[in-house]
Amino acid sequence: MKELRIIVCAKEIPDPEAPLSDVSVDAEKMEVIVDAPQVISPFDENALEAALRITEDMDSKITVLSMGKKVSDTVLRKTLAAGADELILLEDEAFEKLDSHSIASVLAEAIKKIGEYDLVLTGRQAGDWDSGQVGLLLGEMLALPCISLAREITIEDGNVMVKKSIPEGYELVKARMPALVTVSNEVGELRYISRTKMLKMMRGARSIPSWNREDFFSAPEELLKMGIFELSSPPDMGRDCQILEGATPDEQAGKLAAVFKALR
């Protein structure tokens, strides 16, 4: 069988799991300020893990695509350390703060330039704006069969088989490749990467290709910014917490049981 080619779209974002105290809102500039390191959006790590599992004993090539005004290759090199074969950065001033549709159209153009592929994987939703659209938009733009919320992906005779989450459980679906699949966390966490491997990839001389819009995108005037009209902090969720003290767990448990009794 010929080499299986998978494209994984991965977005770099400020750590979405940063403690609340490190996040603030600049209403004036309409920006969310996160005082935390950049990471790969969690569901995109799941997508990469799915790709690595699918290709475990197969002749394959996994390409990771990441797009932004500026993408940090130190953050994205993690994908190579985990086992991806190629990383391509799509960087341009014009790619700043785009809306989901425009992000998808940039990714679609890059994928067309790459040309040959069997599967495109995205996360179900990026952890910065929680939009949850780019995957399916991309699938439509590339006119691919689209499958969302994958918990398990396998390949069989040129078809992709997916266990897709549905309200009642899951549905096993099948589509002819090339196809697009959005990945959910049930596929499993990105595999462990040893420190040595990580360091080697960081220090390595390997150069990471970066394409700017002239390289592949012909219609930048079609790119729209996210239409943010207003940005504010959420209402305060804090409550006055009464800590149930006690010299022993037994004593604490007694107080807690009394709380339950009062709530009955």
Added chain:
Amino acid sequence: MNDVLILGEVKEGSLDMKTLELLGAGRKLCGDLGSGLSVVLMGDELSKAVDQVISYGPDKVYKLEHPLLRGFKTDLWVESLEQLCRQINPKVFLMGHSFIGMELGPRLACRLNTRLTTDCIDISIDPEDGVLLRTKPVSGGNAISVFKCPGEPQLATMRGKVFKPAEPAEGNGEIVDMVPEIDESMIRVESMEVVKEEIVALDKADVVVSGGAGLGEEDGFEMLDGLAKALSKSFGNVMIGCSRVAVDKGWISSDHQVGLTGTIISPDIYVAVGISGAIQHLVGMVNSKKIIAINNDPGCNMFKVADYGVVEDFEEIIPALIKKLEELS
């Protein structure tokens, strides 16, 4: 005039009550726009659901009935909705942020060359230009953003349990039968098998006992089961919830997950055991009537949103608590 369209959902032949929230949201917009409200229902057998929805007083119900619309085959549903929208040109189109809406929304937006905002908690009309203002939590819930986008229909999916369900209303709504032009050849994703799992209906629980990474291993949930059992003697429906990490670790299935990408709930009592209180988890439970946190880290965020807290290793507290509850009952 039928400027505002909503997608009704049908469950086993009956109207899904979530649709009433959309009807409520749609009504509000119609007030702002001075327009009519229409509902589209899709499926293979809709008479009952149509009768039900009519009793809430929409101006029009588009009935898209077709044998191939049995079950949710996304390809055919997107195609049918695209045809409908091209025919009736709604100004605003709202769907639930449900499994169905999450999948149809982006694909329909692409085909109609319009912009979608997902998981909205409020919508209104800008009086200046009549454009839809879409309010959506972003960054997990760390900020609330209002978006304004070009294109028609103005398209949004709405978060559940935010809008007040519509009340029954008088009206002589018109039923419009439409047969979408679809056939088998349009199905690109084939359904091989639907596997029904035992799914917890977390939104129906009176009390949710939830476990996170702090449980350390799968066995921790057995302890929580014990607590749930003890509580169920005094409280109605007690169910087990969890954080995403517990799902990631494979300790429990994802239907138990509470939060942004799980279920959003507001039970009478929420007990968070070994859950740190990340924003994506909080948005799923912060409206619970009472929140109790058990965590060995006094600085953890869950204590900030809780009413009662116990700072201790759960392995010490839970067995002791079960015993005390039994003594008290």
